[in-house]
Amino acid sequence: MIVAAALCPSPPLLATKLTGRADILPDLRTACTAATRHLLAATPDVIAVVGAAQETATWNPDGRLDLSAYAPLAGGHGKPGLPLALGIGALLLDEAGYAGPRILHAIDESASPADCLRLGRDLAAAAPRVALLAVGDGSTRRGPAAPGYLDERAIPFDDAVQQAVRVGDMVALGGLDPDLARDLMATGRAAWQVLAGAFTGARPATEITYAADPFGVAYLVATLT
């Protein structure tokens, strides 16, 4: 069963080696680290990281983000790099000092809500005490300066996600429209629905610790218990 969960976004800039000499969004990094520690504090048997990628697959738990894909001189690690969301999740676990068992599970970014919910239920059943880190982002189209430019539907979409998380409404999360999410470049949709599946039938207590769009992408950090 799920003993704790967290939501974190997946901008590459969370990897400090990629941002140069400046300290970029330290408050976001602090929130992500605290959310990851929330998982460790629940003393799970395993931490499952879920994030969207091109296809649904499990990845080697030793995998890491290949920073050289983003900054060629940053150096690789000699292993096949994880998809971004899983890589950021692995990085957050590393930074929190977690060395225990981990499951790295990618979910097809276009997976149906039903498939996402099913994966969530399966992950919850992976061990007596499972902690889940769902890694993904909200809309990328929140304004003219945003990476995805402006889509008027972006802010209502992100507000709905935030409200569902705030009140622990897993049914609402599970009901997010995949087509709308794709239009809004909201890469977190599938991972959030996996989270909703993991909490099937429950209404977790939640705390949102970061919700902002400093670069036009909606970042949401939250803990669930």
Next chain:
Amino acid sequence: MLMGDVEPRPLRLGKKQFPPEQLLVMAIVNRTPDSFYRPGDTWDTGAALDRVHAAVAEGADILDVGGVPAKPGPEVTVAEEIRRVVPLVAAVRAAYPELVISVDTWRREPARAVCEAGADLLNDTWSAWDPLLANVAAEFDAGLVCSHVGTLTPRTRPFRPYFTDVMADVADRVLGLAERAVKAGVDPARIVIDPAHDFGKNTWHSLELTRRLGELTATGWPVLLSASRKDFVGETLGVPVEDRLAGTLAVTTVGAWLGVRIFRAHDVKATRQALDMVAAIRGDLPPARAVRGLA
């Protein structure tokens, strides 16, 4: 190649040690009324000190103080040179205990006086015209720039210089001077070599030296590039001295790419930016801030 590539030598100037990948800006501060660029700009002591403060704020690693212009002109006696330079060196040393201070001089008496006032490096632009300059550097554990001027005597202009191979001539001279300096007791880690663009050379020679700077840097000795707003830039681009910054920065960039470590400059801020850009391209300096495409 003049000789096989060797590891870059350590560089110690004043109290500091500089790693090979660090690109250093040497800011020019003239205590002269008649230098070629902005003559008299920092003739006044107060103006010279203001220039020092600005250069430090803009990222200068080294100051190069000069009291005698390179070009021909009214005689500057030893006593006058000392009067011009020593008080400024002393004032800078008092204001910046760690800053590397170089003095552009070719005579042993001013050299000794500035070392006593706290100078760290003797920039012997006139290529050991005074053979005892190295001994002064050795005596004070100061650094020494070993340069090439062909057959010139101080404060003269080149007249029809020619070389079978200008880079070979330069390398022969500066490496020979470096060896002599070591024998005279100068700390090898405080020796810098300088091809001295424009000094005893025509524009073609200086362009050739720029193109082949890699041969000098491959010797391992730290190389100083002194090209700021010089005539070879002006002739190449057909522009007057006030319009030579872009050309200077191009020379600077090529030099940095080829391994030059010290850049003598009038325009500290622009030079600092050009060198930081090269350092980032090489992978030696991360960008100040990288967010584009990473959000």
